[in-house]
Amino acid sequence: MSDAQRADALLLDSPREGRGQLKVFLGAAPGVGKTYAMLQAAQRQRQLGRDVRIGIVETHxxxxxxxxxxxxxxxxMxxxxxxxxxxQEMDLDGLxxxxxQLVLVDELAHSNAPGSRHAKRWQDVLELLDAGLDVYxxxxxxxLESLNDQVRAITGVQVRETVPDWVLQEADDILLIDLPPRELLERLREGKVYVPEQARAAIDAFFSQTxxxxxxxxxxxxxxxxxxADLHRRHRLLGQAAPAVRGRLLVGIAGNAEAEGLVRHAARVAERRHLPWSVVHVDTGTSRNEAQLARLQTAQALAERLGAEVxxxxxxxxxxxxxDHAAARRASVLLVGGRGRARRRWAIWQPSVAEQLIRAGCGLEISVLAQTPPDEPVRSPSRKAWNRRDYLLAVLATGGATAIALLLSRFLALPNISLVFLAAVLVVAVRSSLGPALACAGLSFLLYDFLFIPPTFTFIVARQEDVLTLVFFLLMAVLSGNLASRQRRQFQALRQTQADTTALLELSRQLGAATDAQAVATAAVRQLKQTTDLRAIVTTREGRGSWRFLGDSAPTLTEQELAAAEWAFEHGQPAGQGTDTLPSGRWWWLPLSGDERSLGLLGIELPVPSRTAQQTRRLxxxxxxxxSQALGRATLAEQLEAARLHGQTEELRSALLASVSHDLRTPLTAMRGAIDSLASLGDSMSESDRQELxxxxRDEAERLDRYIQNLLDMTRLGHGGLKLIRDxxxxxxxxxxxxxxxxxxxADLRLDVRLPDAPPLLYVxxxxxxxxxxxxxxxAARFSPVGGRLEIAVESDARALRFIVSDEGPGVPEAERKKIFDMFYTAARGDRGGPGTGLGLSICQGMIGAHGGRVAVTDGLDGRGTGxxxxxxxQPQPELEKDAS
Structure with a gap:
């Protein structure tokens, strides 16, 4: 045994973190003492100090x-x-x-009342285990699901409440509670299992000694x-005589009545032989009625419940x-069905699938399970109508070919007439199926012989060469019809495969172009609608019980449907219609997971569950x-963008605090110093000194007022709270x-103001x-030298009016002219006012931009400084009222 295999065995044997322990008390029949043994074991646990609680116990x-x-x-309850x-049902949420620490749950196979979160009690147990609670x-x-057919064959009773075998395989301990049949029958007669009336009926029906x-x-x-299985695992843990994986079990099923029994038998074989197994259906393109589709879907759903790959x-x-699939998956056993009373209608011409496998399956163990099928269901009226249309097409095509052949017989030789009938057979084969094509071939053969082979209007063939012509005609008609029908089925299968592949590629392309979660959801919903013709929604949870619907309008959901969505999100498993968890609603919820966490849910509305094919569900x-991958990518991108914005916000906040702490403290310090001087010196100061202080x-207060105004304006601009009251x-x-x-x-500058004679009015x-x-x-004043010139000019044209402020300061280099409008950007070059907040020009740009204008930087006066x-x-100028003369 390799170290990797032994490590895998150790991993499987180790308890799963956060999951409870499951102990199953297994019995052969009611009354053997399972509940008593479970309560007895629970009493021992209680004496050991564990917190034990009865979820549900049926003492009868x-x-x-x-x-x-x-x-x-x-x-x-x-x-x-x-x-x-x-x-009365077990209170799952209460538990x-x-x-x-330990919960007692009797009757694992029990079906819960309609309206419960789960259809079966064993699903309640799984949720308790996932929550970390131990369960008896x-x-x-x-x-047991895999024994359903065998139990029916033994007892004649169809057991409706079943448990998937994998649930018991997941159990940490299984304790067999056994009681000899004679003692159990004695308990029945004494009324210790059922009341006397029920006991007599049970002995006569189910509880016979056999x-x-x-x-x-x-x-x-x-x-x-x-x-x-436990012994097998222990050997692997010790590294002794641990057998390697012995291939795979493949089970081939069709849409017939024996499919479910074949799946159950395969589950038992796979469990006994410790083999992974797959249930395979080969779609040849032949049409199937609703009953066959329903049987196929039921068998596939059963296989999934039993742990198979479908x-x-x-x-x-x-x-x-x-x-070919067995070779690709390295399977060692291939199991197919073979009816006990097989119909051998076409056995000479077409051997059964089992016979073909036995002949060609070299190196494979081919197993054939012979079953006695129940009576075939009556075909649906729609299927009968469809068959009638196909065979009516065969008759009409043959009649049309006959009419054309009679017209052409005057101009063409006899061998060429047969081509007309062959064309009719091809048309029928392409438009319908093999049966109508063969019917058309047979009718064409008879009419060709009756109308065109001498002596005409009889089925007698006078010449020997005409016999060979008829035989070859029939052979060619059958072969061409079969070939055309086969090509049609292949074309339909390829078209379906191409449609599925195209849907996946198109969805991947659209999801790749989506940049956020909303775009991802919209693309997915649109593609699912086009592919399956089903309504779909994508939803993410914003809080417990609060959902955000993406890609489509929010649907109207019932309480059960919301509960199903909540459960699917919490547990990462499908829920809703078509599942065993809250199946009463119209929506089927599939979890969208990424990085071991739930990202959201894909909801599919299924108005008619019986007509929703298993193939559609798999698609x-x-x-x-x-x-899921695209939603995870979009979510990660949004988180990264949020982190980037948060970082920028923190950076801006730090800069703002640093700037504001200096610029607000400076005028406050100056004001406080002046006030302290006035208060302490009082009348001893001269009038000129007092006036100067x-x-x-006042100057520092005005400076402080401008700083605060800038901060308020910046806040309003950042939050969209700036309202324009124009005039x-x-x-x-x-x-x-x-x-x-x-x-x-x-005051220290030479100010020039240039205004036009009649400037237009502004609507601002x-x-x-x-x-x-x-x-x-x-x-501009901060960066102008003392005694420098500062100019304010107003210019206008037909479109706009411009305020131009020019100075003689150090100027702004070309590379920095765009940066001066950024928040907190300051330049110390020639700044006579000391460091500022760097908000003034940024606020200026925001205010002008709110009016639809713009701010630009150019050269200053005489090529120096900044403008x-x-x-x-x-706006169109208002009409001014003329003064009355």
């Missing part, structure tokens, strides 16, 4: 079993109303909330198989396709895989107001444009 009135419940805490009947449970061997002996043998075989293949020859599941305080305003008024506000800042928010101009002027242009669009 047995006194000794009732006595074993004493001291065990019981979880209250929940009531389910179904058709006016109150049903998950209480979270005891009981089950009878008759309820049946109990057979069921007891099945229970022992099941327990022995589990012991054998494979759908397309091919013309079933046996050859199965052998949807295949399309869900690239959708007051003016300095007609003269540009000269804006310039005059801005200059007045900055009178003290501009006057205060915002004034503030923008103030920011530009203040920035800032504030350009605003002009």
């Amino acid at each position: 009135g047995r006194a000794e079993t009732e006595a074993m419940r004493v001291g065990l805490v019981e979880q209250p 929940v009531r389910r109303d179904h058709r006016g009947v109150a049903l 998950l909330n209480v979270r005891p 449970t009981t089950v009878n061997v008759q309820h 049946n109990l002996t057979a069921l007891r043998e099945l229970a022992m075989q099941t327990a022995a198989a589990r012991v054998d 494979v759908e293949l397309r091919g013309e020859r079933v046996a050859r396709t199965l052998l 949807v599941a295949a399309l869900a895989q690239p959708l 007051l003016e300095a305080t 007609w305003t003269a540009p000269g008024d804006i310039v005059a107001s801005a200059v007045q506000r900055l009178k003290r800042v501009l 928010h006057p205060a915002l444009i004034e503030q923008a101009l103030v920011n530009v002027l203040e920035n 800032v242009i504030l350009e605003l669009p002009l």
